[in-house]
Amino acid sequence: MNKILIVEDDLKIAALLQTYMMKYDLKAWIADDFNQISDFFDRVQPDLVLMDINLPKFDGYYWCRKIRERSLCPIIFLSARDGEFDQVMALENGGDDYITKPFSYQVVIAKVRAQLRRAFGDFACNDREPEYRANGLIFYPLRLTICKEDHKAELTKNETKLLELIWRSAPAVATRDVLLEEIWDDSTFVDDNTLSVTVARLRKKLDLIGAAGAIRSIRGSGYRWMYQGEGS
Structure with missing residues (x-):
C-alpha cells in the first residue's frame, strides 16, 4: 500500500x-x-x-x-x-x-x-539507485553501506537484506519467519540462531555510526525499525 x-x-x-x-x-x-x-x-x-x-x-x-x-x-x-x-x-x-x-x-x-x-509502477525508471533516509541516516542497499554524517559502515549482503526488510516494514514488525524466508533461500535448513547473530552484527555496526537502538526486538514476533535520530 x-x-x-x-x-x-x-x-x-x-x-x-x-x-x-x-x-x-x-x-x-x-x-x-x-x-x-x-x-x-x-x-x-x-x-x-x-x-x-x-x-x-x-x-x-x-x-x-x-x-x-x-x-x-x-x-x-x-x-x-x-x-x-x-x-x-x-x-x-x-x-x-x-x-x-x-x-x-x-x-x-x-x-x-x-x-x-x-x-x-510500469512507467518507472528503474535505473535510479534506491536509498533510505531518516534524520541524517542514509542507507544505500546497492552499495551495501549505511552512513551518518562522516561515519560509514560496510554491510554484508545478508545484513543489507535484513536492514532493508526491517526498514521497509516500519512501522509494522518484520517477523522472524518472513526474514528467514526472504534472506535465506531455504529457511528450513537455517538455524534460527543465524538470524539472531546477523541482527547482532548489524546492530553493532549501527551503534558504531551513531544509530544505537535503531532495531528493536519484539518478543515472540521479530524486529521493528525505531530510528528517529538523536535523542530517540
Whole structure:
C-alpha cells in the first residue's frame, strides 16, 4: 500500500483528502506540526506528498526544497493560487504537478495514481539507485553501506537484506519467519540462531555510526525499525 503525506493547514480539506486516499487503497498521514515537516516526512517515509503552498511560518516551496534534499518522491502542489508564476515556482522548487483549488477529489486521485505509476509502477525508471533516509541516516542497499554524517559502515549482503526488510516494514514488525524466508533461500535448513547473530552484527555496526537502538526486538514476533535520530 502506497503511503501519502498530506501537508495542508485547512483541516477540513486535509481530512477529505485522507478519506479519498483510503477509498483507493492509499494510506495517508496528515502533517500536524507545520514547523517540523521534514521530521514528519522522515518518520512516515511517504511515496508521495500533497503540498499546500500557503502554510504557517514557511511556505510549501520551502518544504518542497527541504524534502528534495532527502527524497525524489513525487510532490503535488495544491493551491488556490492560479497564476502562471505560482505554477512555475512550484515546478522550479522541485514539484512534479500542480492542482488549483477548488479541485475535484477524483482529479486529485487520478493525478496521485499517475505520479505513483511513474515513480513505482510500469512507467518507472528503474535505473535510479534506491536509498533510505531518516534524520541524517542514509542507507544505500546497492552499495551495501549505511552512513551518518562522516561515519560509514560496510554491510554484508545478508545484513543489507535484513536492514532493508526491517526498514521497509516500519512501522509494522518484520517477523522472524518472513526474514528467514526472504534472506535465506531455504529457511528450513537455517538455524534460527543465524538470524539472531546477523541482527547482532548489524546492530553493532549501527551503534558504531551513531544509530544505537535503531532495531528493536519484539518478543515472540521479530524486529521493528525505531530510528528517529538523536535523542530517540
